[in-house]
Amino acid sequence: MALLITSECINCDMCLPECPNTAIFEGKKVYEIDANRCTECVGFYPEPTCIAVCPINCIIADPNHVEDQAELLEKFKRLNIVSGRF
Template identity: 50%
Template sequence: MALVIKEECVLCTVCESECPNGAISRGDDAYMIDSTLCTECAGFYDQPQCAAVCPVDCISTPADAKPQDGIYQKFLRLVS
């Protein structure tokens, strides 16, 4: 699973440099997370860094997210 950025994003830029996977980039109206790169920070930190720094709390796990056992395997694929 990957986190998502909601429309409340105020384009403050803070989250982009926090991502260890380079998964965050600026869109037209909000920053975006590339779901193929986001590991929820597994392998680097014990909590999602982008969500931790967002001043308006607009980064979260999708409401329909299911627990995913393979997130660490995703991290290993990305770094291999």
């Protein structure tokens, strides 16, 4: 499933450069994650890097965008391999 940044975000900028799919962006109040671009780092890293660097643990699984590992891998391929990034 895609990830979600909660309203507890303090806009510390730690997650933004960590996202290999550029799924994280500045929202009106807190950073947000584009569910269409989030692969939970599948295809890049064993674990989501944004979660690893978040100092307040405000990044959670998005219950509105449930995807299994195979779906996340397909999204990774669509975003990166097809676009010529790899």
